[in-house]
Amino acid sequence: MKESAVRVPSDLSGKVGSSTTLEETVRPLIELSIKGLERMWMKDQGLFCFTVRDGQNGPAPEGVSLRYTAITLLGLHRAATNGWPVPLDLKSILRQTIEAAPTTRNIGTLALILWAGAALTQKVDPKVEAAIRSHGPFYQEAGNGVYATTELAWLLIAMIEAAEVTTGAERRRFEETAHLAYRLLKRNFNPRSSLFAFSMQLSSSWTRPLRSRLGFFDGQVYGIYSFAQYARHFSDGEALSHAKRCAERICDFQGGRGEWAWHYNVLRGKMVDRYPVYAVHQHGMAPLALKGLSEISTGDYRVEITRGLRYLFGENPLGFQFVDEAHSVIWRSMKRRSPMAKAIYINKVASFVGPTGWISALDHPSLMMIDRECRPYELGWLLFAFSDIPPKKEGGHGPAV
Template identity: 35%
Template sequence: MRGLPRMRKKGLFAHTVRATKSNSGWSEHPEGESLRYTAMVALGLSKLDETAQRQVLDGNTAVDLARTAEARAEATDDPGAIALAAWAAAEAGHFHASRLFRKLSALLASQSSIATVNCAWALIAALAGRPFGDTRELATFAASRLLGGQAASGLFPHVLSASINGRLRAHIGCFADQVYPIQALSRLHSAHGHPVAIAAAEACAARICSLQGSAGQWWWHYDSRDGSVVEGYPVYSVHQHAMAPMALLDLWEAGGTDHWRALVSGLGWLDRHPEVLAPLVAHDKNVIWRKVARREPNKAVRAISAFTTALKPGMHLPWLDAVFPPSQVDYECRPYELGWLLYAWLSGERAVSRAPGEGDGNA
């Protein structure tokens, strides 16, 4: 709540707040603006009481922010931003963004290949919009594309319906490509009692939890073909404190498996990260620094790993970790990271103080 006000810019939220060094020392400044992040913040702030919302938004509320996002989304052709704005309109603003849903449906229907994250957001938006208007057709379309794109490993590629053959990175899915489908399919089951959706969410969640690092790291790039890790770094703080909890707790609330141990381990990495000594949670600056990354030129390790695993699943060059160690902190923080932090822990049943398994030795 203290970090978000400094991230606002002209009604929207900034793209990032970056630490820079000057003659007077280090300071943080907002850069750019992001419609996607604005919608995410609206969703997070909607979980606070109205007084707290007005403190963050200089007198406005999450409903006002959702309406701002809706208006801006009408002028974009970015399906991800449109889906998020429609989701925020329904869940944070309590109204039906009918024009956005029509636009989103048309955009997705016209695409032979759909970004996995955009498809998941479209499904979540359609489910959130049900009380305010008819979104069944979009929900059915998005669910079909998600379920049809899941690999036998349980993981999702970055793009749905992309051909594996002839594309260097077609086998790769990032962490976001796993957690948002888990969240969307869990919500589909909660809404409609969809056994195929909950089974798909369970399979994906089980796989990413089995691959979690020994210090609780949620890794970055996966091979959807065999369910292995392509490249672990960067490790993003938002994955640890918000995105994994948001998805896995939705799964639990839908009647799925309790992955509380993995969540606790992931949170622990924020304080006990073996890669670097520098703290990631900066209480004095009201930010959580964005990630721990390798010291590498032009994302070299990710490119090399994409190439070697495209040639042969699981093929890694053993010297990469020694040559390009994960020893660099990215000193920036994006508004959605704090928005999702609020949303992850203040939504639904998760707002209670008792963790699943607490009292029986499993928490």
């Protein structure tokens, strides 16, 4: 059988913090991601698919997603900017994405589209901005009444990116909205636990006690990255401090195999559950947040990032290789089999009053399974996080020119 080019070097354990080793590990992942995303582009719709799911006839794409297309554009654009060959017309895909923007009312998706447009064209599309501002001065998701951390973080980043490609009154307008988004997002940050809740600003609902006290990994990483960008743009010490403290907390909760924990009790400052362990957290979202933070601070998270990558190459309870070079995908997650997966709901409630460690008894490999699915945004965030690593020069070891 042909040996995969995508692997962790055998001497990784001796160089776990080495940037050279990290680059050697990541370059093949970048190549795989670009190849995989080319297959995920739905030519007829002009957008990227919602997912690729494994089946009897092999992996096949399903649906389309505006949100995932915007994230994928961000990653592919960064890869192309850093010299990686990208075989897709990104500006054409962006135009199709902007044309489709009126089909969504989700402010997080609109913010991602605005962010992608600013990155690719150095301009702000007025239709996308108008769609965002039609939500009014506050963000409330239809039917939910929440100021959700992930969407607020995307909005904050988008406003900063928009400010940086505009001038005068237009720039000031985006900066004012960035300040508003920051204030709203800060309400979801618990300064005692240094973690972000799903939302501290819920409408009356039976879910309020849970969602105001619990947080997910996505909220932590997007919160860290958005606060870091706010700190960079406005030279804001408070935002930087919050971002660093949250980064330290998620690193505290990183598992012995490098897995990033999925679920937290923000009120008590404790982990609720590690599972599911999502591949995108290992190769995309944690690196995005930690690298983004280290660019503006003294923090060095290469050890934690590298440990996270090792999980994907067999250093996990099932010894599973998430990276599938043959199909140009990285499989989505390791999770508990049903009905054991439902235990998380019991543990959410238990986390308010007592210990949660009992759930680790359900972590036996026989109770685990792999979700053989890969979504475009997962590969997009990998590219966004890592494509500052240049491609190797043909026949040499330097960056491409």
